[in-house]
Amino acid sequence: MSRKIQIAKNVFIILIVLAIYMFTMMWAGGFLSKEELFEHWERANHYGPAEKILLNYETPDGRAVIFAKYKDEFYFKSCEKKGLLWSAARGPNGIITVDSDGAKKGRGFYSNFINAVYGMTSVEETNEIFFYMDADFIENKPLVDVVEVGEDGFFFKKYDDERLTYTDTIAGTDIPYLEGRDAEGNVMWESGELINNINDQGVFRAIYPDYEDEEKNNLPELRFRKGIESEINLNYNDISTYEDVTGTCRFEEGHIVYENHRFKIMYLNGLRYEGTDNGAPNLEGVKPGTVFVLE
Amino acid sequence: MRFETWDNYIDAMLSQVKFRFDHKDIRLEYEEHMEDKLEFLMDCGMDEERAAREVLTEMGEPESLGKALNEIHSPLLGWIWWVSKIAAKIAIAVGVFLVLYVSAMELNVALRGGEYEVLENYGDVVWKYEINQEFVIDDVTVYLDDVQLYETGCVAVRYSQKNEIFRRYPKYSFDFSSLDGKVFSDEDGNYYSFFLNSFTNGKKTVLLFEDFSPDADYLIIDWNQHGRSVYAKVPMNEAAKAGEQ
Incomplete structure (x- = not known):
């Protein structure tokens, strides 16, 4: 030969x-297209088939999530391209239900897999969602934003800058507080619990008592309702720590105690608080819903 | 090789062939050729020593022959051939492994195989009802095998599943989880959650219920999701069983 x-x-x-x-x-488990993968995983998870694909989102680096709807549920499947084939990924995967007559009128999530917020509301008149999520890891500020609601109650917003970066958000983290607003900006519904302990994950309904406050210009742009007080009670019996750029603060029996740090204004969990010069501000008399800012 | 002079001849010839991987084959080929010539000359009546010298004479100059062979056994083509040969051998090994692996996995899929895990610490089985129903849920066939009642009062629901052959991952994807958690109940509408989930090879599963009512006559399995369903009404005593019959 x-x-x-x-x-x-x-x-x-x-x-x-x-x-x-x-x-x-x-x-x-490899597929030539992400759509084929999605259909296969629908059968594997015994969902669907989808009545409608709400969004087929793909990032430039080969990650994708497909969002679909089935009656009052919506579900999503993550995948990523490895070589020639698409395979299932550890990003957002799941199925959620929202119920216009129940407690969950809307649900929202953030995922670092696609650096985006997504969710669904069952209240048809909802025009936009205001949401609050604690701790933007990079800038040490909460993720607070408004997103428009599309057809079928689905909402989605991607971020180009680097947001929450810790890996446990890759599969999607619940956004603890959502507000559904109509076209006029009126709040129609809320989803999520207001915290009554500053350590709990959750959010105060932050309110600016005075829109002419000069320091508001230094804060992230937030939209709040005016003139409505929260009904929560601030309970500081639990000790917690909050690390800032220069030191550590902790909350103890109605006081904010810190070490090697003097601050005038502290921002935590959407709360703004003005301190005294000696650096040991007293929280007594502070009205619920006050915003704290840490300098 | 029978003669030292022959070794020297072939060495001189091969010194002109740059692709060294062919030297062994060329050496064997020419040794055989020279042996054949030697036998022929000896058959013609020549003595061995003279025949050996005559063979070398007939072969010609080794360097010229070597240069001609070097053109035939091109180094570039030789290297390509050598690399492709190694790659093909590796590929065959990989291919055989992959075929055997997939075949073994699929053979395992095709068989329901294995036995249910024997649950200890729950006493003897005091009641058993064989359900023997099968349901096709997408690409999985679910077999509701039986329900067992232990003397401790625990109830075990046993089911197995089988996938279509060559189905892509994931396999054995059926379980009785549901969004509202309401799958297992009794005839009075009381719902129960299993506290133990034991499975063998992903295909045979035992769900154990600790708090199933001892007064209940029926265990109702009612799973629904997106138009798919699994349903069974299991009598939990002789009276209920007689009523079913």
Whole structure:
């Protein structure tokens, strides 16, 4: 057999094995398209088939999430491209239900997998969602924003800057507080619990008592309702720590105690508080719903 | 090789062939050729020593022969051939492994195989009802096998599942989870949650209920999700069983 024929034979063998390898990779969960993957995982999870694909979102670096709707539920599947094939990923995966007559009129999530907020509301007249999520890891500020609600009550907003970066948000973290507003900006519903302990995950309904306050210009742009007080009680019996850029603060029996740090204004969990010069501000008399800012 | 002069001849010839991986094959080929010539000359009546010298004479100049061979055994083509040969051998090994692996996994899928895990510490089985129903849920066939009542009062629901052959991952994807958690109940509408989930090879599953009412006549399995359903009404005593019959 001539050498060229031998080479051709070897190349043919290699191509056959490559085909076997591709088949094996597909058998192990690889797909030629993310849509095919989504349909397969619908059957695997026994969802759907989808009445409607709400969004087929793909990032430039090959990550994708497909959001779909089935009656009053919506579900989503994450995937990512590895080489030629798409495979399931550890991003947002799941199914949620919202109920216009129940406690959950809307649900929202943030995922670092796609650096986006997404969710659904069952209240048809909802035009936009105001949401609050604690601790933007990079700038040490909460993630507070407004997102428009699209068809079927679905909302989605991506962020180009680097937001929450800790990995446990990759699968999607519940946004603790949502407000559904109509076209005029009136709040129609709320979802989420208001915290009554500054350590709890959650949010105070932050209010600016005075819109002419000069320091408001230094705060992130927030939209709040005016003139409505919260009914929560601030309970400081639990001790917590809050690390800022220069030191540590802790809350203890109605006081904010800190070490090696003097501050005038503190911002935490959407609360703004003006301190005294000696750096040991007293929270007595502070009205619920006051915003804290940490300088 | 029978003659030292022959070794020297072939060494001189191969010194002109740059692709060294072919030297062994060329050496064998020419040794055989020279042996054949030697036998022929000896058959013609020539003595061995003279025949050996005559063979070398007939072969010609080793360097010229080597240069001609070097053109045939091109180094570039030789390297391509050598690399492709190694790659093909590796590919065959990988291919055989992949085929065997997938075949073994799929054979395992095709068989329901294995036994249910024997649950200890719950006493003897005092009641057993064989359900023997199967449900096709997407690409999975679910077999509701039986329900067992232990003398401690625990109830075990046993089911197995089988996938279509060559189905892509994930496999054995059925379970009785649901969004509202209301799957297992009795005839009075009381719902129960299992506290133990034991499975073997992902195919045979035992769900154990600790608090199922001893007064209940029926265990109702009612799973629904997006138009798919699994339903069974299981009598939990002889009276209920007689009523079913």
